[in-house]
Amino acid sequence: MSSPLTKADWTELRRASMTAIDRIADQVGLPNVLLGYQSRAVGLLESTAIRVLFIEKSRRIGMTWGLASYAVLRAAREKSAGGMDAMYISYSQEMTREFIDACAMWARAYAVAALSEDEFLFEDTDPADPAETRHIQAFRIRFASGFEILALSSAPRSLRGKQGVVIIDEAAFVDQLAELLKAALAFLMWGGQVVVCSTHDGSDNPFNIAVQDILAGRSKYAHLRVDLDDALKDGLYERICLVQGRAWSPEGEAAFRQDIIDFYGEGADEELFCIPAMGSGTWLAAPLIEARMTADAPVLRLDLPRDFLHLDRLAQRILVAPFRDALEAVLEDLDLSPLYAFGFDFGRVSDLTVGCLLSIDKRLTRREVLSFELRGVPGEEQKAIVKAVLSAVQTRLVGAAFDATGMGWTVAEDMGRRFGLREDPEGAGLVMAVHFSETWYRLEMPPLKAAFEDETLFLGRDADHLSDLRAVKLIRGIPRVPPVREGEKGKKRHGDYAIALALAHFASRMQWREFGYEPVPHSPSRFEERGAEDRDSLDGAFRLAGSRRKGLW
Structure with a gap:
């Protein structure tokens, strides 16, 4: 597993960081204050510089709940203040229903005027068969600002005709994510935003490929990563205790964390720690490496x-x-x-x-x-x-x-x-x-x-450098050199190059x-002077006699 912390380690970590905890209810008041990682996501989206945000996240940490707060803030504003429609898309009707319920809660908490919350049928036409019309159940909240929050259970093609903020939740599990992103990114032309949030579903999934492009610098989109430990450090378990009326303790949090890890078993890395699952596959193909060996x-x-x-x-x-x-x-x-x-x-x-x-x-x-x-x-x-x-x-x-x-x-x-x-x-x-x-x-x-x-x-x-580069493997989705050494006895290599x-x-x-850096002047001690002969011998072994560039050795 990617996280090296044991149950005892986590207990001590949290005890040290929370030595004087007042009652969470006194700190938070009404349960309408975002946790740290939720606040960071909303803060990024409130920035005018962020047009597209990809979020890697652990399962069930309440990120959707935080994004719902942002959807309400956007849809409730007047157009002159940056208001716009907010659209939520995921792979299941249950998730869309949950999102609308969270938006309704935030609307009440913000005392925002919401005109109605209703369900309706959204028509989706297949371009290959225009006569066929699919009716998709959707949910909607309309605000006095004139904007609305629209939640859909699939990816309707008529999304291309809309404008606003698009939130694609659990994007790794959405059908035809690449096509959906094409439609959503068209929103950017008129000042819209796109949020792509998901737990991982394999390293070859389009979601992870897009994340890797961001990390590699190919894509200029913004990126946020929140695993289970990040969420716990920001108070996830305290919030759970507050909601359930239980007292928080470092031992209780450590047990909670370990229970979740045990529940997911071999899937914990992917489900909880944002490491896409994949076998230990080769990271760089030999033909690609050889094509770059031209210097x-x-x-x-x-x-x-x-x-x-x-x-x-x-x-x-x-x-x-x-x-x-x-x-x-x-x-x-x-x-x-x-x-x-x-x-x-x-x-x-x-x-x-x-x-x-x-x-x-x-x-x-x-x-x-x-x-x-x-x-x-x-x-x-x-x-x-x-x-x-x-x-x-x-x-x-x-x-x-x-x-x-x-x-x-x-x-x-x-x-x-x-x-x-x-x-x-x-x-x-x-x-x-x-x-x-x-x-x-x-x-x-x-x-x-x-x-x-x-x-x-x-x-x-x-040839040895080619072998070393080929030795890098994807281990739990992360490129690493495995612990096994390769080569003949006494001359083994470990991906060193x-x-x-x-x-x-x-x-x-x-x-x-x-x-410009100048080393601190050094005056040798008597002990160092006695060792000068040995150092001169060492330097002499590597000194370049007659070197045209002085001071190399």
């Missing part, structure tokens, strides 16, 4: 023996020299007219370390110019290599993202000292330490796939700004 990008590899640290200085330098010379040649030949972004996936014992350097041209096309792979290389040598690469492009570097898992954090920290550590993607600094999570993969992997599909990313041709590339692409999309 002239060398792959440099350094594989050191296990006893490297026990060798004398001369033996160490001899082992490192070929890699050092090859890297020197690549860095010396780099074109400094484009911008650059760097990704670094750290490994030491079981996994490879992989670094990936991308150039970014004026058309925002990303092109790989260098990648390196390190196996059995100690941490200090890895830092020296990374320092050389970043120093070579420092004046054109827009960002560098580092795997901050385990020992990877020490590399990110040391590079941050030299080039500026960035605390968040919108902040200052060039070096971003990334702590991987399902949220990171869910948000940051779709733009990478979109770059492959849109021909805005080009890589060097390498795919992670480094994802980090480099992420770094290339961080907010760009001109950034």
Whole structure:
């Protein structure tokens, strides 16, 4: 399951966040105040900048109830104040009836004049057979403003002749969603809005495809995601206790949460945590990857023996020299007219370390110019290599993202000292330490796939890198590298290049700004002076003799 919190974890989390709870009734008053996530949805829709909003949601968290409040606010206003008709469409008559009942409740709570609430028959004609007319039962509330809320149990074609706000609820379960969206989006021309809200129903569903397009940056629509834990943190269970006249407790909420998860069983990820169901399918097709492997990008590899640290200085330098010379040649030949972004996936014992350097041209096309792979290389040598690469492009570097898992954090920290550590993607600094999570993969992997599909990313041709990219699988609808390692014993790979590339692409999309950073001057202590000889030996192993670009090593 996607949520790692146990029942005990949730109890402690909620006890810490709700240490002093007054009676919910005293806080809320009448049950007409929106919960946090409902309020966020309405707030987005009240913004004139939001024309289309897609909402991924958990089952039965009351999002429809919140959208009903917005429908009433819109339909009750005069035209000069932005009033318009509101239309609700879902896959069942029971849901439309429930929506109209919720709108009636909100109308009474707002003391809005509603002229009537009635049922009527809506005629729907099949273009393939104009003589056939289907009568669809619908529900309607008419307001003194002249506008109305219209709720339908299916998708009538005559929706094209109407205007206003369209709310498509549980859109993943609506027949012919793509066609329905075409009709609804026509409302935008005259100032209408479209809200598409749903629990997931598979990763290949048009609803999830549309969400992935938004996350990938292909679509400019707004997006909101609310899973069960988000709803509980915003007070869902407190509201349930208020309605049912029960006392809230962290233990009670934890038990409530666990009961719901147990009820849905294997479907909990999709039904409750907004993860579309799908088998562990391949994320990128091999022909697509190969079609993008057209860049002239060398792959440099350094594989050191296990006893490297026990060798004398001369033996160490001899082992490192070929890699050092090859890297020197690549860095010396780099074109400094484009911008650059760097990704670094750290490994030491079981996994490879992989670094990936991308150039970014004026058309925002990303092109790989260098990648390196390190196996059995100690941490200090890895830092020296990374320092050389970043120093070579420092004046054109827009960002560098580092795997901050385990020992990877020490590399990110040391590079941050030299080039500026960035605390968040919108902040200052060039070096971003990334702590991987399902949220990171869910948000940051779709733009990478979109770059492959849109021909805005080009890589060097390498069989191992193709294999690593093919290793990324859709696990519960989220692209991840499975825990299984592939390859011969002692040389196994774990999708390492795919992670480094994802980090480099992420770094290339961080907010760009001109950034001048000077490291804090450092005066060595006596202890550090005693170790200067060892450090000089280390630097000597990687120093570029006669390098035309000073300060790389």
